[in-house]
Structures are given as structure tokens and as C-alpha cells.
Amino acid sequence: MADKDQIKAEMIQKIQEYIITKGFANLKMEDIAKIMTVSRAKLYQYFSSKEEVIAAVVAKYVNFIKTVKVPTELDERETFIKGFPDFFYQNVALWGTATDLFIDELNKNYPNLYLYISTQLKERNRQIEVFFEAGKNKGVFYKHLNSKLLILQDRVMITKLINRNYLFENGLNHEQALKDYFLLLVSEIFVPELSEEVMKIDMHERIQHFAIKFNRIY
Missing domain, CATH: 1.10.10.60 (Homeodomain-like)
Structure with a gap:
């Protein structure tokens, strides 16, 4: 039981x-x-x-944000190569469920809960900026990258790629769209001599997990 x-x-x-x-x-x-x-x-x-119910949902999000840390051991180039798939996986998990609709309604109806989750999201974004800047300094990422724009891009793109109507209109499915977006990010972020190494990492099982989940929910 x-x-x-x-x-x-x-x-x-x-x-x-x-x-x-x-x-x-x-x-x-x-x-x-x-x-x-x-x-x-x-x-x-x-x-x-009802507020207690919504607070429990927010607490679940915040716990996820606190649990899945952005890589912080940034001394070795290998850290960025092996850590990037996990980083991508976490972003899909977060933005695939913390939708704009949910965040906007929190802001309008429960500003205290909105402040709680937005504070945690801001801290995660700060960690992501540190991750990208360290990668640029190590010669792993392109020097011209704008970390703030990359954070915004991830949120917008992942939100689009879980939208069933958008996928249907463009002849896409969740699995292929997420796979292609991962490869696009790698080519956009990593310098050429390292991007091929990252692309060889098998993401099939993880992406398939999300495809099944998003097909069920959306």
C-alpha cells in the first residue's frame, strides 16, 4: 500500500x-x-x-532546480563535453513543464509563489552564465556567445518544441525536434574541434523519454 x-x-x-x-x-x-x-x-x-496545492507544485519545481545543478567543476575541458548532455536534459525537463502559462498565472494570482520560483530561476540562470563564460575562457565554446541570449533561446525553443500544434504545422514530432535542437545547440555553442565529440554522445534514450512524456501530456 x-x-x-x-x-x-x-x-x-x-x-x-x-x-x-x-x-x-x-x-x-x-x-x-x-x-x-x-x-x-x-x-x-x-x-x-487551492493555494496550498499550487504551493506544492511550485515546491516541486524549486526542488528540481535546486537538485539538478549546473556543472560547477569547470577546470577541465572534458567537464563541458560530458556535462552538456545533462545540462540540455535538465533544461528540457524544466521548460517542458514550467510553461509560460503556469508562470504568468502564478504572477497574477499568487505573487508570493511567483517570487519564490522566479528567485530560484534567476539563480539557475546566474549559474548557467558562469558555465558559459567558463567554457568560453577554456576555448570550449565560441568566444562571441552571449549567455543571456542562449538562456532566452532555450526557454523559447523548448516551449515551442513541446507544442503539439506547432510541431504538426511544421511536420515535426517531439523526438526528432528535440534531437535536432540538441545537435543545433552543440554546433552553435562548441568550437568545431569539440562539437563532433559532443554529437557522438548517445542521447536517444533520454530524448525518447521526453517524447513519450510530452506526447502524453500535450
């Missing part, structure tokens, strides 16, 4: 998958209970209010 923490985690997962595509502004507690496939009585055993 599942324990209380596992049951709660499953409830949060169900509501998260709903609100990232449809939003939460108009949801009432009875709606949330239906989405979580539990009774209202069961819902209130775990959450006393």
Missing part, C-alpha cells in the same frame, strides 16, 4: 500535468479533486486550500 508521501506526490503530479497545459486560475477545489481522481474529502486530508 502506498504511504501518505507517495499518495501526495501522485496527486501533485496529476494536477501539475493539467495546469501546465490548461492553467489553474479558474480551478476550484472540487475541480482539483476530479483532476487528481480523489474525493473532496481525500483532497482536504492533504491540502487545505
Whole structure:
């Protein structure tokens, strides 16, 4: 039998998958209970209010941001080569679920929760800038790279590449689009003598995992 923490985690997962595509502004507690496939009585055993539900979703995002750190051991060129696929994987996981719709509704309805998650995102962006600047100094990345624009590009592109309508209109699917975007990033960021080495890293299993997940949610 599942324990209380596992049951709660499953409830949060169900509501998260709903609100990232449809939003939460108009949801009432009875709606949330239906989405979580539990009774209202069961819902209130775990959450006393809608804000508490949304706070739990935000806490899940923040925990992810804190757990999957941007590479910080930046003394060796090998660190950038081996660490970049993980870095890409984390960005897809983050921006594939922290949608603009979710972030915008947080800002409008729960500014305290918006501030909490935006503070963590800003810190992650700061770490990413350090990562890119160190790579430029090591001769791993192109010297002309603008780290702030790369961060913005990732957010915009990943958001587009999980949008089923956009993919359909352009004859794409999640798996191929994410694979091609990874290769595009590598050629855009790494100097030529290293880009081929990064492109040889097998990303199939990870990208397929996201393709299955995004096909189910979106």
C-alpha cells in the first residue's frame, strides 16, 4: 500500500500535468479533486486550500532546480563535453513543464509563489552564465556567445518544441525536434574541434523519454 508521501506526490503530479497545459486560475477545489481522481474529502486530508496545492507544485519545481545543478567543476575541458548532455536534459525537463502559462498565472494570482520560483530561476540562470563564460575562457565554446541570449533561446525553443500544434504545422514530432535542437545547440555553442565529440554522445534514450512524456501530456 502506498504511504501518505507517495499518495501526495501522485496527486501533485496529476494536477501539475493539467495546469501546465490548461492553467489553474479558474480551478476550484472540487475541480482539483476530479483532476487528481480523489474525493473532496481525500483532497482536504492533504491540502487545505487551492493555494496550498499550487504551493506544492511550485515546491516541486524549486526542488528540481535546486537538485539538478549546473556543472560547477569547470577546470577541465572534458567537464563541458560530458556535462552538456545533462545540462540540455535538465533544461528540457524544466521548460517542458514550467510553461509560460503556469508562470504568468502564478504572477497574477499568487505573487508570493511567483517570487519564490522566479528567485530560484534567476539563480539557475546566474549559474548557467558562469558555465558559459567558463567554457568560453577554456576555448570550449565560441568566444562571441552571449549567455543571456542562449538562456532566452532555450526557454523559447523548448516551449515551442513541446507544442503539439506547432510541431504538426511544421511536420515535426517531439523526438526528432528535440534531437535536432540538441545537435543545433552543440554546433552553435562548441568550437568545431569539440562539437563532433559532443554529437557522438548517445542521447536517444533520454530524448525518447521526453517524447513519450510530452506526447502524453500535450
